[in-house]
Amino acid sequence: MSKILIRGAKVLGGEPQDVLIDGAVVAAVGPDLSAEHAGSAEIVEAAGKVLLPGLVDLHTHLREPGREDSETVLTGTRAAASGGYTAVFAMANTFPVADTAGVVEQVWRLGKEHGYCDVRPVGAVTVGLEGRKLAELGAMHDSAAGVTVFSDDGKCVHDAVIMRRALEYVKAFGGVVAQHAQEPRLTEGAQMNEGVVSAELGLGGWPAVAEESVIARDVLLAEHVGSRVHICHLSTAGSVEIVRWAKSRGIDVTAEVTPHHLLLTDELVRSYNPVYKVNPPLRTERDVMALREALADGTIDIVATDHAPHPHEDKDCEWAAAAMGMVGLETALSVVQETMVDTGLLDWAGVADRMSFKPARIGRAEGHGRPVSAGEPANLTLVDTAYRGSVDPAGFASRSRNTPYEGRELPGRVTHTWLRGTATLVDGKLT
Amino acid sequence: MDKQGPHNPSPSQDQHPTPDARPVLEAPDIARVLTRIAHEIVERAKGADDVVLLGIPTRGVFLAQRLAAKLEQITERKVPVGSLDITMYRDDLRMHPPRALARTEIPGDGIDGRLVVLVDDVLFSGRTIRAALDALNDIGRPRAVQLAVLVDRGHRELPIRADYVGKNLPTSLRETVKVLLAEEDGRDTVLLGAKRTSQ
Amino acid sequence: MQRHLISAADLTRDDAVLILDTAEEMARVADRPIKKLPTLRGRTVVNLFFEDSTRTRISFEAAEKRLSADVINFTAKGSSVSKGESLKDTAQTLEAMGVDAVVIRHGASGAPYRLATSGWIDAAVINAGDGTHQHPTQALLDAFTMRRRLVGRDAGLGQDLNGRRITIVGDVLHSRVARSNVDLLHTLGAEVTLVAPPTLLPVGVETWPCEVAYDLDSTLTKSDAVMMLRVQRERMNAAFFPTEREYSRRYGLDGERMARMPEHAIVMHPGPMVRGMEITAEVADSDRCTVIEQVTNGVSIRMAVLYLLLGGNEPAVTHARTTEEK
Numbered sequence: 001m002s003k004i005l006i007r008g009a010k011v012l013g014g015e016p017q018d019v020l021i022d023g024a025v026v027a028a029v030g031p032d033l034s035a036e037h038a039g040s041a042e043i044v045e046a047a048g049k050v051l052l053p054g055l056v057d058l059h060t061h062l063r064e065p066g067r068e069d070s071e072t073v074l075t076g077t078r079a080a081a082s083g084g085y086t087a088v089f090a091m092a093n094t095f096p097v098a099d100t101a102g103v104v105e106q107v108w109r110l111g112k113e114h115g116y117c118d119v120r121p122v123g124a125v126t127v128g129l130e131g132r133k134l135a136e137l138g139a140m141h142d143s144a145a146g147v148t149v150f151s152d153d154g155k156c157v158h159d160a161v162i163m164r165r166a167l168e169y170v171k172a173f174g175g176v177v178a179q180h181a182q183e184p185r186l187t188e189g190a191q192m193n194e195g196v197v198s199a200e201l202g203l204g205g206w207p208a209v210a211e212e213s214v215i216a217r218d219v220l221l222a223e224h225v226g227s228r229v230h231i232c233h234l235s236t237a238g239s240v241e242i243v244r245w246a247k248s249r250g251i252d253v254t255a256e257v258t259p260h261h262l263l264l265t266d267e268l269v270r271s272y273n274p275v276y277k278v279n280p281p282l283r284t285e286r287d288v289m290a291l292r293e294a295l296a297d298g299t300i301d302i303v304a305t306d307h308a309p310h311p312h313e314d315k316d317c318e319w320a321a322a323a324m325g326m327v328g329l330e331t332a333l334s335v336v337q338e339t340m341v342d343t344g345l346l347d348w349a350g351v352a353d354r355m356s357f358k359p360a361r362i363g364r365a366e367g368h369g370r371p372v373s374a375g376e377p378a379n380l381t382l383v384d385t386a387y388r389g390s391v392d393p394a395g396f397a398s399r400s401r402n403t404p405y406e407g408r409e410l411p412g413r414v415t416h417t418w419l420r421g422t423a424t425l426v427d428g429k430l431t
Numbered sequence: 432m433d434k435q436g437p438h439n440p441s442p443s444q445d446q447h448p449t450p451d452a453r454p455v456l457e458a459p460d461i462a463r464v465l466t467r468i469a470h471e472i473v474e475r476a477k478g479a480d481d482v483v484l485l486g487i488p489t490r491g492v493f494l495a496q497r498l499a500a501k502l503e504q505i506t507e508r509k510v511p512v513g514s515l516d517i518t519m520y521r522d523d524l525r526m527h528p529p530r531a532l533a534r535t536e537i538p539g540d541g542i543d544g545r546l547v548v549l550v551d552d553v554l555f556s557g558r559t560i561r562a563a564l565d566a567l568n569d570i571g572r573p574r575a576v577q578l579a580v581l582v583d584r585g586h587r588e589l590p591i592r593a594d595y596v597g598k599n600l601p602t603s604l605r606e607t608v609k610v611l612l613a614e615e616d617g618r619d620t621v622l623l624g625a626k627r628t629s630q
Numbered sequence: 631m632q633r634h635l636i637s638a639a640d641l642t643r644d645d646a647v648l649i650l651d652t653a654e655e656m657a658r659v660a661d662r663p664i665k666k667l668p669t670l671r672g673r674t675v676v677n678l679f680f681e682d683s684t685r686t687r688i689s690f691e692a693a694e695k696r697l698s699a700d701v702i703n704f705t706a707k708g709s710s711v712s713k714g715e716s717l718k719d720t721a722q723t724l725e726a727m728g729v730d731a732v733v734i735r736h737g738a739s740g741a742p743y744r745l746a747t748s749g750w751i752d753a754a755v756i757n758a759g760d761g762t763h764q765h766p767t768q769a770l771l772d773a774f775t776m777r778r779r780l781v782g783r784d785a786g787l788g789q790d791l792n793g794r795r796i797t798i799v800g801d802v803l804h805s806r807v808a809r810s811n812v813d814l815l816h817t818l819g820a821e822v823t824l825v826a827p828p829t830l831l832p833v834g835v836e837t838w839p840c841e842v843a844y845d846l847d848s849t850l851t852k853s854d855a856v857m858m859l860r861v862q863r864e865r866m867n868a869a870f871f872p873t874e875r876e877y878s879r880r881y882g883l884d885g886e887r888m889a890r891m892p893e894h895a896i897v898m899h900p901g902p903m904v905r906g907m908e909i910t911a912e913v914a915d916s917d918r919c920t921v922i923e924q925v926t927n928g929v930s931i932r933m934a935v936l937y938l939l940l941g942g943n944e945p946a947v948t949h950a951r952t953t954e955e956k
Contacts, residue, residue, distance in 0.1 A: 199834030202739040202763030272740030320738035519669040529941035532655040
């Protein structure tokens with residue numbers, strides 16, 4: 001197999017290094033590998049760029065099967081490669097729901113065939129996401145897809161008994177339940193964050209307590225049954241406090257934040273533009289700052305995109321009728337650079353930790369989230385961090401365009417992505 | 432007031448006389464011509480016992496009130512006087528932002544079967560009077576309608592003429608005529624000046 | 631004024647006073663034998679109602695017809711919110727027929743704002759009530775009624791409501807009338823107090839330019855006008871209050887309470903009233919209650935708004951308001 005020599009890249013933002021890829025693995029990392037390998041390897045000049053381990057997204061909606069009009073495994077994984085990801089966890093709220101071994105294997109196989117990034121299906125916790133009856137969690141784990149993360153995302157596992165059982169049951173095979181924390185009764189008819197802006201706009205309020213009360217309950221349940229629990233898309237300062245408290249108590253809880261909750265606030269809803277409609281809703285400036293701080297200090301473990309593609313017509317309408325969600329795979333790293341790196345809250349090693357090492361560990365994605373060193377799988381992402389440009393959805397690889405960042409200037413651009421030594425993105429272009 | 436004049440897309444330019452404007456009628460002249468018009472009305476209306484005076488806002492209303500006072504002196508009878516706002520009947524509504532409305536006040540006994548004398552300060556294109564006739568049509572059916580103006584400056588664009596004229600004032604389209612009245616402007620005078628050119 | 635009328639909060643004090651003054655002149659047209667003006671001849675206005683509201687639609691229709699506009703009524707019964715793009719499609723279909731203005735009533739908060747700002751259509755948009763957001767012409771007709779009663783018909787011309795104390799009672803949470811009134815009355819210099827059980831006040835109300843109280847009796851005695859909001863019986867089932875009786879006892883206006891109001895004070899209601907719930911028949915039928923006047927005034931206010939938005943080549947100009955002022 002061919003060799004690739006990446007020259008002068010700042011590995012995890014550190015001193016410039018040469019990195020040699022041989023086949024599917026990193027063969028060598030050193031200050032100057034040119035003399036030895038320049039003749040025999042394809043050269044990628046990376047001076048000034050940052051080399052990261054391939055990013056891992058624990059929270060992606062690929063929509064296939066069922067909503068191929070918004071995204072497919074092919075278009076979604078192309079978007080992932082374009083954003084620097086080498087593995088994504090595909091959420092279970094498809095049609096049919098990924099609540100059987102058959103559906104998760106289909107999604108896993110499609111990802112494998114297309115080859116843009118590894119697709120790790122997430123299995124539903126309950127049949128049909130209905131919150132009443134446990135899905136065959138073990139069968140999904142034992143399938144070719146090897147499911148380790150289970151979630152009813154989009155819906156909350158609100159029944160305390162079902163949640164307790166799920167937390168206990170998946171211990172048998174090292175699985176984890178990822179909870180979409182949303183108390184259903186408190187969010188009936190909810191359209192946006194409940195507060196000053198919702199009061200003025202007359203849109204149904206989505207109180208922070210609807211998220212926080214479920215998180216509080218679930219960390220206590222996890223403690224009680226000795227399981228680990230993962231909390232999807234934290235969006236409030238109060239949620240941060242609860243997770244911080246739980247961790248201090250030694251509860252095995254991990255948490256994620258989306259890029260959009262690190263940047264955007266509910267003030268944007270004043271436009272009534274449904275591109276800002278998302279679940280959980282955009283919160284206040286105070287929440288945004290608390291989330292950034294929590295991601296920096298490790299209270300929040302990872303960044304996950306909650307990439308949620310929707311066709312144009314589902315957003316080109318009045319607010320109440322619009323679908324919730326934003327695409328995020330292709331802008332995630334830029335938003336994290338803007339909100340965390342350029343603000344001095346996190347260095348690039350920290351970004352590698354929150355967007356690759358830890359999500360891979362939580363999801364047990366083997367071969368991903370590994371250090372950039374000799375002998376490791378060559379899952380790598382090269383980032384031009386000096387780049388600044390405005391977001392143009394027309395250039396997205398995703399089938400959908402529902403980004404809240406259209407026209408916004410953001411820093412950083414992924415130029416190369418390698419999946420086990422095979423380039424999926426070269427000079428910003430998909431292979 | 433905004434008189435609809437020819438080639439005058441923005442009446443606001445016409446509102447204020449230029450500093451070099453010169454008076455063509457002074458206060459005593461105005462008083463004299465109003466007295467004359469009052470006498471003419473009595474004469475032509477054969478005693479003026481069914482006359483209703485309707486002034487066109489803003490300054491036509493004050494002139495109508497002054498005429499009414501003079502008619503009362505002459506006839507020793509109360510003469511009904513009111514106002515007729517023509518804003519919503521203008522034919523150039525679509526050419527400008529909408530303006531604030533003025534009051535239409537029809538005297539208690541109405542205008543049906545009466546001789547309505549419309550009173551305005553300046554007669555120019557005739558479009559204001561056309562609008563006033565339309566407005567009257569929605570209010571009642573007078574026996575006859577006549578028109579009294581303080582100044583007729585010519586340049587008619589419609590087949591309209593005044594029955595009573597204070598002063599015929601030949602003007603060019605480059606000139607502007609401005610009537611000032613004590614009730615609104617603090618003094619009585621009629622000014623003739625050059626039209627301001629928009630920069 | 632802006633090209634559209636979406637929210638009472640968009641109106642400056644001068645805009646609002648101009649509308650009230652214009653409505654005062656429009657009201658006089660109703661006293662004439664021929665209740666019609668040629669002002670909007672050749673202009674087409676569509677009443678696009680996605681929510682049943684016969685009284686608001688009829689009021690707009692009467693105003694449009696008195697100004698000689700061509701009127702198209704479009705009622706989408708049962709609403710098409712479930713399939714959202716129909717708002718866009720419907721609006722574009724109507725505009726293709728040459729509509730100059732769209733009067734829209736919609737169950738979704740923000741639908742008129744979307745219609746005015748999304749680039750779907752060019753016509754002027756007038757909000758006739760959207761969800762629990764805004765109902766600006768209602769607030770204008772309420773202010774008009776207050777100014778007539780509290781300041782005077784002619785004495786009120788050019789005046790605002792500076793220093794008048796207005797109390798709004800009832801389901802503020804679900805009320806676009808309350809939101810619009812708080813915005814407009816504040817702009818006009820009035821002092822507004824909202825009275826409701828805490829369950830029927832939105833979280834965030836503390837930032838509104840008004841006072842909030844939970845007790846009706848203590849505010850009644852210092853009110854120049856008391857506006858009762860409709861309280862739907864169904865709210866009881868969602869635990870906003872325990873029973874209808876308890877609600878009426880604590881927040882309903884009966885003859886005894888009305889007697890404690892200052893002598894000049896008036897009782898208002900946007901209608902339709904739920905007699906026996908927020909208001910007793912005795913109060914509703916008393917001459918202090920302005921419900922019928924409000925309906926009459928609604929036509930004058932809507933004529934004024936239509937004239938000022940559509941009567942010229944651009945909306946009427948008062949002083950230009952910068953975005954910083956908003």
